[in-house]
Amino acid sequence: RVSVHRFLHSLSVAKTAYTIAENNSLDPILCYHAGLLHDIAKDFAHEEALAIMNEAYKEYMPCPDFALHQFIGAYLAKNTYHVPKDVIDMIQFHCTGKAEMTRYMKCLYSADEVEPLREFETEDKRRRCIENLDLGFLYLVRKQVEYFKSKNIDYNEYFLAKQKYDYYLKN
Numbered sequence: 001r002v003s004v005h006r007f008l009h010s011l012s013v014a015k016t017a018y019t020i021a022e023n024n025s026l027d028p029i030l031c032y033h034a035g036l037l038h039d040i041a042k043d044f045a046h047e048e049a050l051a052i053m054n055e056a057y058k059e060y061m062p063c064p065d066f067a068l069h070q071f072i073g074a075y076l077a078k079n080t081y082h083v084p085k086d087v088i089d090m091i092q093f094h095c096t097g098k099a100e101m102t103r104y105m106k107c108l109y110s111a112d113e114v115e116p117l118r119e120f121e122t123e124d125k126r127r128r129c130i131e132n133l134d135l136g137f138l139y140l141v142r143k144q145v146e147y148f149k150s151k152n153i154d155y156n157e158y159f160l161a162k163q164k165y166d167y168y169l170k171n
Contacts, residue, residue, distance in 0.1 A: 001040050009117055010039050016126065017111035024133040026107055033083060034090040034108045041072035064158050070095040096160040097141075099167035106137040113140055141168045 002010065014035030021031035041049065049068045053061055057071045074092035077083045090108040093101065097109050110133065114126035125143070129136030145165060148155035156162040 006039050012115040012117045013111045016115040020107050020129050023130045031107050034087045037077050038091050038094050041069040044072050067096050097164035098160045099163040110137050
């Protein structure tokens with residue numbers, strides 16, 4: 001279902017999620033599985049993704065293209081691979097995040113952002129998440145906003161992302 005590049009990224013996210021989980025009293029195997037599956041729908045056909053969104057995730061529409069794969073991936077994880085609900089929830093919000101994320105959701109979200117194969121510096125961010133997931137996650141959220149502001153990107157474009165930034169930056 002995915003390219004070699006996407007598979008290597010997913011494997012790296014899985015390993016990173018495992019390490020973060022192991023150091024933060026989470027189930028590392030559950031987080032590893034979520035990491036492996038998190039981008040299974042990244043290369044999914046756009047029309048097919050929209051059909052699934054309109055059938056299964058109407059409440060998240062309209063959805064920007066960059067976030068479609070998180071919902072379609074959750075759909076596939078549930079209906080094709082029959083993985084545990086915690087894994088489905090992690091996959092479903094790994095890209096945009098949302099308000100009041102579980103620590104498992106934060107783990108996958110963070111691992112996807114800080115895995116070592118990324119084309120930007122991740123070592124300090126990864127270390128922070130390994131040492132303390134909650135504080136590391138907040139650091140990531142703040143750094144993302146700084147980046148978006150520096151590039152004049154509207155980081156409140158999608159309502160789930162807006163809810164995440166509002167919730168974590170104001171609390």
